[in-house]
Amino acid sequence: MFAKGQTVIQYMEQLAPKHLAVPDDRIGLQLGSLQKEIKQALIALDVNDEVVEEAISLGADLIIAHHAIIFRPLKTLNTDHPAGKLYEKLIKNDIAVYISHTNLDTAEGGxxxxxxxxxxxxxxxxxEDVHTDQLFKLVVFVPKTHHQQVLDAVLGAGAGHIGNYSHCSFNIEGIGTFVPQEGTNPFLGQQGKMERAEEIRLETVVPAGIRSKIIQAMLKAHPYEEVAYDLYPMDLKGRTFGLxxxxxxxxxxxxxxxxxxxxxxxxxxxxxxxxxxxxxxxxxxxxxxxxxxxxxxxxxxxxxxxxxxxxxxxxxxxxxxxxxxxxxxGHNAEKIMKEQTAGWLRAKLEESRYLTKVHASAVDTEPFCFM
Structure with missing residues (x-):
């Protein structure tokens, strides 16, 4: 099975989350569609005519590049001009272009x-600091039988980091009460009857940038039909990322x-x-x-x-x-990102058993000739 374009980009954004980019940076999908299977992906520093020809020869459906191909707003799309010809070639060959720029610069491990x-x-x-994570406190009530399962899910999704410590949480046993109403399908108890359940109050910290991912992981691992949880902002600041x-x-x-x-x-x-x-x-x-x-x-x-x-x-x-x-x-020294990004993304896709292939561009996009 080949990965969908959105899936490939979700993995890419694990490496370089979009919220780490400096303001107004031109990142994300710049051309084409991600609503398709990606059989071949190409990682490039720049997107020029030679890189596009390389992508065509590989049968690539997606180019992930560091430098934007659309940096300033377009007033016209004239295919007689060099940039217009480049966009035309990409569109005709159904090659999407996604940019990961200062978010990749800033990211840990980037x-x-x-x-x-x-x-x-x-x-x-x-x-130079670019972004400091706002932290939230997640509190969720879990039946004792599923406590470890939910704890593993939220910590595995990135919760629980305080300074240089990971997997931070606090857990208190207690009794939860509820009455399942008509139309419910309760994990515990019966409709119309008060249920007293042995539960654990699980608390941990959640970075703002990945809170949706953590909440989804928590909900997926939790056995209850309706999950009782709270999420509220903290004064404590999280990790700082910079250039x-x-x-x-x-x-x-x-x-x-x-x-x-x-x-x-x-x-x-x-x-x-x-x-x-x-x-x-x-x-x-x-x-x-x-x-x-x-x-x-x-x-x-x-x-x-x-x-x-x-x-x-x-x-x-x-x-x-x-x-x-x-x-x-020289600016072109950033070419180090081609093999590094390709290797990281390839490993993620292989781990999920996708057949999508990832290639590092072999094209040298250095514009200067040293005499």
Whole structure:
């Protein structure tokens, strides 16, 4: 059985939840339909003509890309223009395009964690916070016979995280009463008669971003026809997610040596470097994509060097004066997401025994030629 488009995207959004994106980012379905079976899916950094031809040759029904194909509102859809031709080719070949951008950057286990791991940063924080989970308290009353089943369901769906602790819950035994009315089909008791049931009051914390998922898991696992539960907001804040990563290097080295680590880890042949190549670097920051405005943030947080793309001339001069080194591997260094995303999504689909195949694009979308 092949996965439906919506199912594939539900898995993708487990990795990169949409609520983690920065405001106004162009994410989600940008072209086509997800109301179809997906036999082949292609993971790409960018969607250009070569990537679309690759998708056609694979028989792909869906492209999941990092960079949007529609970034600004369209006033016309002229198929004589390059962008219009691209959209036309996608539509004629029934290929949907879904974008996962800053939500993938921000996500735990996403783009910036992959890049940090690849260059030896032991990540200890973010460069800029984007989202802090609002927490809710879930209280549900469960018959003792099904307590463990419901507890496993809600914790497995992501409830119960407080700081660096997981599976947090509180459970109190008590007696629940109810009278099944006409038209009910009670799990316990008889219509018209008071029932006294041994129940457990289960309490746990629920992040706002996945509360619907947790409630659905709870309802599915609960044996009652009508489930008694409460969900109310808490002052306690949940986990914070952000852009970029910063931390100590696994081993301190010179900037020159670290340049070679970056080139190898991010699979780039050339980088631009700002700073004294013989200086020692112990703490490093990394941010996928364009990072000029994050150089000062990295400096403020104590980084000796920041690895990021699209550094402009004046920012490079500012970094020199401030005493922070910069390694610019180019925006295309984000290509690390292709194999990583494909592997993650493939494993999820195989675990559910779907036949849908996931491919990492082999097309190099680097627009620059180094002479």
């Amino acid at each position: 783009m910036n964690d992959w890049m940090a791991e690849a260059i030896g940063i032991e990540s200890s924080g973010t460069l 970029g990563r910063i931390g100590k290097l696994k081993q301190s080295c010179t900037l020159r040596e670290f340049v070679n680590v970056v080139k190898k880890g991010l699979n780039v042949p050339h980088v631009r470097v700002v700073g004294d190549l013989d200086r020692e670097v112990k703490k490093a920051a990394v941010l996928g994509g364009s990072g000029s405005r994050y150089v000062n943030k990295a400096l403020f947080k104590g980084a000796d060097v920041i690895v990021t793309g699209d550094i402009d001339y004046h920012t490079a001069h500012d970094a020199l004066m401030a005493g922070i080194a910069v390694i610019d591997p």
